Amino acid sequence: MTRVGPDLRMPPLMDAAAPSPASPVDALRGAVNATVAAVAGKERALRSCPTLERPRKAGFGDFATNAAMLLAPVVGAPPRDVAARLGEELTARLGGALDRVEVAGPGFLNIFLADAWHREALGAMLAAGEAFGGGGAAGAQRIDVEFVSANPTGPLHVGHARNAAYGDALCRILAFHGHAVEREFYVNDFGSQVRNLGVSIQARARGQEPPQDGYQGAYVAELATQIEGAADRPVEEVARDGVAAMLARMQGTLEAFRVHFDVFFFERELHEGGDALVRHAYEELEGQGRTYRSEGALWLRTSALGDDKDRVLERSSGDHTYFASDVAYHQHKRERGFDRLIDVWGADHHGYVARMKAAFEALGGERDRLELLIMQFVHLVGGASMSKRSGEFVTMDDLIADVGVDAARWFLLARSHDTTVDFDLDLARQETAENPVFYVQYAHARIASLLAKAGSDAVSTALDAPDRGAALEGAERELVKKLLAFGEEVAEAAERRAPHRIATYALELAQVFTAFYRDCHVVGADGEVEAQRLALSVAAQRIIARALDLLGVEAPASM
């Protein structure tokens, strides 16, 4: 195992000793829960678990709760009557923060908050500073995220790019949420494919064609010229140098893509010292009574743990299967003391999920502590000008050169990992508002420009006292609410392993900011109003920047 960079756990972004104050939304939720408890009794309140929603339609209030509909059968009263009682109680609790409540539809209680609440919320967001929206994890965990793990026998292609973007963004989000994350790359530098690479390089070095089942790509010929004595040295050495060269090349590509791994784990290490780590895993499995011998091979009884059939670990020839390496590798990860292991795999590996989960359990692991996330495929469309040699994948380097890192990451991250991506290269190349990533970045740059125009004195004065008591326009209230939602979006994205939610949120936030920018003139507005709007702009800029950072996309001050 090779550590790259400082041998340290990534520190949580937030100071765990200084819990961030409850967000304004949490406070509101607390008030609603207390209201429910007052009306229906504590026990019933706990069981009902009412929602605090953000209604789609402005007419349905800033927030809404379904508490009355949940309580109605318990209390034995019509939902709308219950809602009315809840409304009275909530009105008393919220005081000046509340504008009004309305009972609507089948029994929703719609909550309309006063300007004062929005202004206080803005102040709370600014006070939280860079930490706003983060640190929400219920319990900080040590999480290992293994991703990319491409075979070092060929260049990275667009599928790896998606895996890299996803794994890295997930790590950024988990870390911001409050976990300690380790980024890990598993290097398959052992076995027949590596030897095959050596054979292929050697053939090229000797001016011959690689064998039919060898590696045919142009990169093999390049390696043949780079590796000294490739024609004559033992094929194992050539293979080893070939792997090292490929790995270096991959790392260069990944770093350019803003993906940095903390750990590279080499499969070869599992087999050092007479397969010590593999044997160690076998002992664990035997100790748990999970293995048996049949037809001269060593089998793992995965079928007892949800797999279709049992799997071979050690072939009758005495060789270990690839699966055996995976099992030993995961045992090693277990012993490194993580609370949770996440593997990000390509869709072509989904057939291995059941056996890996079974093996993990057979090793004595808790089934839920290993997560196997499957990335669906990437389909490039509109790439007419994207040169590619026939018969070869479009490489990750090609993609980056074509559309740039920001657009590539955005387009690969904007979709849920379990749906295929149709990557629109023509759209990704555009530098206009039709391109979502450009649109979000443009909003950020526009704020930077606006703040520069106002001047740093005016901005810092505004931040000293963001709540000026000035009345708010509708667009300002909408912007405050959208900004407030950031913490919940981060939590959802982290807990559901769904970075695409951050992309969706960032685009929506940019749209809401743009509406504010259109409706509310900032610079030169009447004194107190200008200060309040500057403060709001700063909050918007910070959160757009943070959202983009979680995706690994830059937030330029000008463009």
Added chain:
RNA sequence: GCGCCCGUAGCUCAGUGGAUAGAGCGUCGGUUUCCGGAACCGAAAGUCGCAGGUUCGAAUCCUGCCGGGCGCGCCA
């Protein structure tokens, strides 16, 4: 045959129990003495694959079908 993923507007996709289902692209029509027009506004556009079920309430949960993608080695 079995397993996993997907099926929502013309296209690409958000939306894992709430109200009249949303966004981007595309199409059509508008906007410039104004903080970034590299922009902005508006309109048309849907049988949420189909059929049952659970629920006060279903795109969402359950069952069965249909369609598409992928996978089912003592390969790695």
